[in-house]
Amino acid sequence: MDTKLTVNASPSKPQSGFWSSLPYSKKVAPYILVSPFIISFLIFFAYPVVNTVIMSFQEILPGQVEFVGTANYEKLSNAQFYRAMYNSAIYTILTLLVLIPVPLIFAVFLNSKTMRFTNFFRSTLFIPALTSVVVAGTIFRLIFGELPGSLLNEFLGLFDIAPVAFKQSAGISMFVMVTLATWRWVGINIIYFLSGLQNIPHELYESAEIDGANAMDKFIKITLPLLKPVTIYVLTISIYGGFAMFTESYMLFAGNNSPKDIGLTIVGYIYKSGIQKNELGFGSAIGITLLGIVLVINVIQLKFFGLFRKED
């Protein structure tokens, strides 16, 4: 309301020229306001994507760039790529299984009036999100060290369990990566769910109570359905986040080399091929493939949840 007044008032003010009136023009102002996004989108997103598509059909060497057709895509059919795909897919599924229900339940607890020390728990659960993955990854690497003296092995020792070489086994190292992701992301997802919960009108719960609903009924019949938009959002970014995971595995294995590639993710493979082996064309082909996979999964998932139907 206020803004409108200012806009209307401006013509009555002494005109100080074309440029000063520009931000107040109804035709131009919107474009100016969205231009930062459009420009940064074009420069930092659209251009790289288009260029990556082109590069994925090229062999790129300093001073020698040539088109090689689909050779880069044909090279994708190798054991390392499948391993990376497999790792990323498993990691994504596991993080989805943990990072949606757990924060949801925590958020419900934190939102409950009967819960005590909510502020304390909110901040402690959120603090990991503020730490750098690099620092956290290094600390996790030391916690999950393979010597008997590492923190977790000391702990297992209390129960007479022999020291475990965590980073030698595919299953356990995946567990470590998911643990790291959980520790870091639970807080963020709690914030999403909390904001969703606070938007649910309290009257719904009151009338449900009058109808004799217990806590479980209220959770399943009211909370869950009304949290659907937030859940879809969290699901979408989690799928993307899962497939884009790189730093965690990079830090956990102190470099991009894990035994038998048990920690190699797709992005790790892009990095390994494109940069570490200087095959930017092949790296681009992997990147485009990753983009395709995530796009397809997200579109299917959004369609499944009926997000496109709202438009009509």
Place this chain on the structure above:
Amino acid sequence: MRKRLLILLTLVLIATTVLAGCSNNSNNASNSNNGTNAVNDKKDPSTDSAKPTKLVLWTFNALHQTFYEAMAVKWNENNPDKPITLEATTYPYDDMHNSLLVALQAGTGAPDLADIEISKFANYLKGEPQLAELNDVVEPELSNIVQSRVDIYAKDGKYYGIDFHIGAAVIYYNTELLGKANVNADDIKTWADFEEAGKKVLAATGKVMTTIETGDQWSFWPLISQRGSDFLDKDKKVILDSQANIDTLTYLQNLVKEKIAVGAPGGGHHAEEYYGFMNSGESASVFMPFWYMGRFLEYMPDLKGKIAIKPMPAWEAGGFRSAGMGGTGTVVTKQSKNIDLAKQFAAFSKLSKEGNIEIWKQLGFDPIRTDVWDSPELKEANKFSDYFGDNIFDTLNEIKDEINAVNIGELTPAASDVVKTQVMTRAIIDLEDPAKVLKDAADSIK
């Protein structure tokens, strides 16, 4: 009124943020233009004590940076007519190599000089190398240096890099543990002797004789290089699955089966877990290149005075007792505005006698100029002789002619990668058949 001001301010802020990228670039461009002009102007009256020329250098090791800065001071003392200001920066290992690769690929933004680690070097030689050839400074010194240390940075007869060191592979014995088992390190002449000694150490102390890297290549590459094999042959074809390599891997696997050796804790000799393991006397030896000395000083202080540096055991009596492993090639990029000066400074730092003596004094590397190994400066006591004893270079002199050159080609990064991720783990941890492991690995990169 206030609101209007706010909106304007916001717009200005947004505009500056968005345009910041562009304006910065144009500033840089004009700056560097000014820079060139300054240099050109200066070249004419160079007889006067000229203005210093700025040289930018990237490295990935803070110790290297300190070394170059010290060499820049010496350069300016020796060459008052063409002084330099060296702007050296240390970046993390991967960051530096990636940024340099991208800058060279993009054709802008690269420094004058850079350090490139050997396992990455092949990446920079692909296509048309964007590095300046160094033949004019390297060739006059070829007779004084270990030639294989510049050959590894060459392509089509052109030298592109100069190494810091030979990287002679040696073996570090924990004399305290050997003493408990009544083993004399000097009696271990061959790898068969090493195995026997390992059995004694195991029986007497219950400790392992050595550790084998499962996530890195330094337990495998030097051993195959000793017997004349390699990842690639002279024509840069993959020979990872050669018989010599299979025999070597089988030997290492047997050490593990006999419990004489274990996979290095943490996967390699640069892992925190390993440092703790070795430092507390859990392993009687480690075979690593000469440059590993610094890690003992830094991470394994408790072993001070207990470590003896010896030549590696040979495969047969009279065989080669070392291998040239690892390395860092200093390069001059084609993007440099002062290629000649940069080359001269690189040569001064890494090929001159003075530079080579400083390489030992400051970095503890085995310098590539063999004629400085006997010089008095290298006998002076320093932190390395305090730790390892006085006769470090006697060992080096013994083995200087027993080093095969390694073959570095475009497939080296891939070969090294598959050794680090597949070969060693499968052979040493999972105890799979070495022949099959190496065959799979070779097939995956051919």
